[in-house]
Amino acid sequence: MSERKPTLRERQRTETRRAIQTHAVRLFTGHGYDAVPVADIAAAAGVSAMTVYRHFPTKEDLVLLDQPTLLIAERVAASSPTHPLVRRVGGALVAAATALTGDDGGEGAANKRFLLDCLRLMVSTPALRARHLDSQYALQQAIIEALGHPTDPEAAFGARAATSACLAVMHTALTRWADDDGRTSLPDLIERGLVASFGQDAVAADRSD
Amino acid sequence: MSERKPTLRERQRTETRRAIQTHAVRLFTGHGYDAVPVADIAAAAGVSAMTVYRHFPTKEDLVLLDQPTLLIAERVAASSPTHPLVRRVGGALVAAATALTGDDGGEGAANKRFLLDCLRLMVSTPALRARHLDSQYALQQAIIEALGHPTDPEAAFGARAATSACLAVMHTALTRWADDDGRTSLPDLIERGLVASFGQDAVAADRSD
DNA sequence: CAGTTTCTGTTAGTCACTAACATCACGGTA
DNA sequence: TACCGTGATGTTAGTGACTAACAGAAACTG
Structure with missing residues (x-):
């Protein structure tokens, strides 16, 4: 309610991040965490593996929820x-x-x-x-x-x-x-x-x- | 007191394991856990990296103490x-x-x-x-x-x-x-x-x- | 001493993760 | 609208943890 100005770049970044995480959890749930390489998640989300690491420092962070x-x-x-x-x-x-x-x-x-x-x-x-x-x-x-x-x-x-x-x-x-x-x-x-x-x-x- | 029969192989194995772990903790304490590759530990203990993994499933297990x-x-x-x-x-x-x-x-x-x-x-x-x-x-x-x-x-x-x-x-x-x-x-x-x-x-x- | 088991080394490979550089689109600006 | 700085992304090469497969050497068994 306070900050109005979701510039296009920010929206795209947020969307990319969301897509990566969503596909990650879906793939992990289906095949098991250890069986899914980061490269597969990147491919599913339509990005490169490097981009995944730019949004999430480690593979584990794809699932970790930030505690309040x-x-x-x-x-x-x-x-x-x-x-x-x-x-x-x-x-x-x-x-x-x-x-x-x-x-x-x-x-x-x-x-x-x-x-x-x-x-x-x-x-x-x-x-x-x-x-x-x-x-x-x-x-x-x-x-x-x-x-x-x-x-x-x-x-x-x-x-x-x-x-x-x-x-x-x-x-x-x-x-x-x-x-x-x-x-x-x-x-x-x-x-x-x-x-x-x-x-x-x-x-x-x-x-x- | 009960089992008497430390065959030579067992003694050597135990000694190798002890040497690896001792050198590992020493190197970790000196340079930091992340800064010491398993290869260095193996070299210090006079064995190959593969032998380290045969005795300890992961690098972390070199430090973990088995709980009683x-x-x-x-x-x-x-x-x-x-x-x-x-x-x-x-x-x-x-x-x-x-x-x-x-x-x-x-x-x-x-x-x-x-x-x-x-x-x-x-x-x-x-x-x-x-x-x-x-x-x-x-x-x-x-x-x-x-x-x-x-x-x-x-x-x-x-x-x-x-x-x-x-x-x-x-x-x-x-x-x-x-x-x-x-x-x-x-x-x-x-x-x-x-x-x-x-x-x-x-x-x-x-x-x- | 012969045969089997067990430990070990070597090689090649997968995967998580990083550093460095090139590219390209978005964003504000003239 | 044309221009350039900035930030997001891709590519490549590299490190290091860990595994699989095979081969050789040592130790137990008879």
């Missing part, structure tokens, strides 16, 4: 410091999942299907699973900073441990969500995972956090 | 089913860490140094970090089976979530342990991480679990 780091960090920073760590972080994860799956992230159901396809690939392909787990490292760092900087190094270690535990729960919930083909509510899954791990007081009674 | 899956799974299976999930799993992790760092895993201090070198590489190299996180997947699976097979799929999901959270805490503790150069007690670090995440009742009062 800012969205989550903001909610963590806005949470009450009096609550337990896992409730502050967990609440933010549930809220972010609600925002992303509730209104479809600003697009239609096709978006959700694409997201589920990516997730399924990520869960079933070791290389992608590993990359995704590691990408949570950046998210973890952002969350810890949003929690505030405890001067006590011992408290900082506790924050890292609790945050990593919450993210592990979210990853488990994402896996289950993909297995269910998105039928179960993702926020509910995360919340149930949090309760199973941290107990009832890890989540707000009315999910108002 | 059996040791942990046994302790989980032996834990009391009446305790909370995170206490059963967390207790097993603390116990395994005690067994491995307490008596040096059956070898001397050189072993601990090597382990710390591997850990530092793992923490600082994205590719290795990712692989290590993913390798916990196998450990997670073993732990879940050791917990017993709940017929309720909902309970199974809870077990997965809690287990993954515990393993994330352990990973955080391992990272901190490497940062401290092994000066802090690893079992203590894990226990402190568990308490920070799951609360006081996640660990046994006298660590007798």
